Amino acid sequence: MKILLPLVLSMVAGAREATAQDAECARERADMVETVRAYGRSDARGLGRQGLSERVLEAMRQTKRHLFIPERSCSIAYADMPVSIGHGQTISQPYIVALMTELAEVAPDHVVLEIGTGSGYQAAILAHLARKVCTIEILAPLAELATKTLRNLAYDNVSVRLGDGFAGWPECGPFDAIVVTAALGEVPPPLIEQLKVGGRLVMPVGAAYSIQQLTVVEKTAPDKTTARAVALVRFVPFTRSKN
Ligand code: SAH
Numbered sequence: 001m002k003i004l005l006p007l008v009l010s011m012v013a014g015a016r017e018a019t020a021q022d023a024e025c026a027r028e029r030a031d032m033v034e035t036v037r038a039y040g041r042s043d044a045r046g047l048g049r050q051g052l053s054e055r056v057l058e059a060m061r062q063t064k065r066h067l068f069i070p071e072r073s074c075s076i077a078y079a080d081m082p083v084s085i086g087h088g089q090t091i092s093q094p095y096i097v098a099l100m101t102e103l104a105e106v107a108p109d110h111v112v113l114e115i116g117t118g119s120g121y122q123a124a125i126l127a128h129l130a131r132k133v134c135t136i137e138i139l140a141p142l143a144e145l146a147t148k149t150l151r152n153l154a155y156d157n158v159s160v161r162l163g164d165g166f167a168g169w170p171e172c173g174p175f176d177a178i179v180v181t182a183a184l185g186e187v188p189p190p191l192i193e194q195l196k197v198g199g200r201l202v203m204p205v206g207a208a209y210s211i212q213q214l215t216v217v218e219k220t221a222p223d224k225t226t227a228r229a230v231a232l233v234r235f236v237p238f239t240r241s242k243n
Helices: 005-043 054-062 092-105 123-128 140-152 187-194
Strands: 081-085 089-091 111-115 132-137 158-162 174-179 194-206 214-222 224-233
Touching: 005 054, 005 092, 054 092, 054 123, 081 092, 089 140, 092 123, 092 174, 092 214, 111 123, 111 187, 111 194, 123 132, 123 140, 123 158, 132 140, 140 158, 140 174, 187 194
Parallel strands: 111 132, 111 174, 132 158, 174 194
Antiparallel strands: 081 089, 194 214, 214 224
8 A cells, every 4th residue: 555555646647647738739739720720711722712611620620640740749749830750751731631631522431542641640630531541651661650550549440551652552442532642743543543433632743842733633534534723832752662
């Protein structure tokens, strides 16, 4: 008892600290959602006058971005800024994640493909909105870490695959929506093939290390697509595997 009591008391104090930190993080996350909402309202080019939907904003509110970044700091995670996740890669600014998610028009029965898992944050947001999310990452350490993070947080409807996303993931599809989070000069043709008619692909199109056009491609018939550019963005390059 004499030995156990201080231990129990310090555990209670530890739990209290954790709860206080959780509450602080939730406040910072709620503030981030309001910032993102306000941006959405003023982004007529990207979204039209209606701004971001409550569904997407709710997914942002429910997803603990601080658990997807190396520092795990809430003040860093909930600023509307990109964050480095190591290996030369970054997790996008929350507004861009929200915008891409909104443009993909994800519904609860949808199967969604993401290219560029990175930290797994965008996949987690999509997992709140879709039935199934398949995501491909070309860098092994990032694919492994994202798999662990998503598993620990019980995102059971996300599958992570290590590989070059250019070829898509036919066995996981066909897809109602595709979100590509790395920049390339062209939309990979296999991704268009794996997109259902009526589906949308959202991707930064343009040269690496420069400004790209965030582009929404809609598949209107088996061999027909339309594309529109909605915003200027700067993404990390879409790299190709050598084999
Ligand atoms: N969506 C991520 C951010 C991604 S950054 C998040 O929410 O954290 C872009 C990612 O695309 C990087 O992790 C990079 O390694 C990956 N990537 C680049 N080229 C790729 C390719 N051909 N196939 C799959 N992933 C690729």
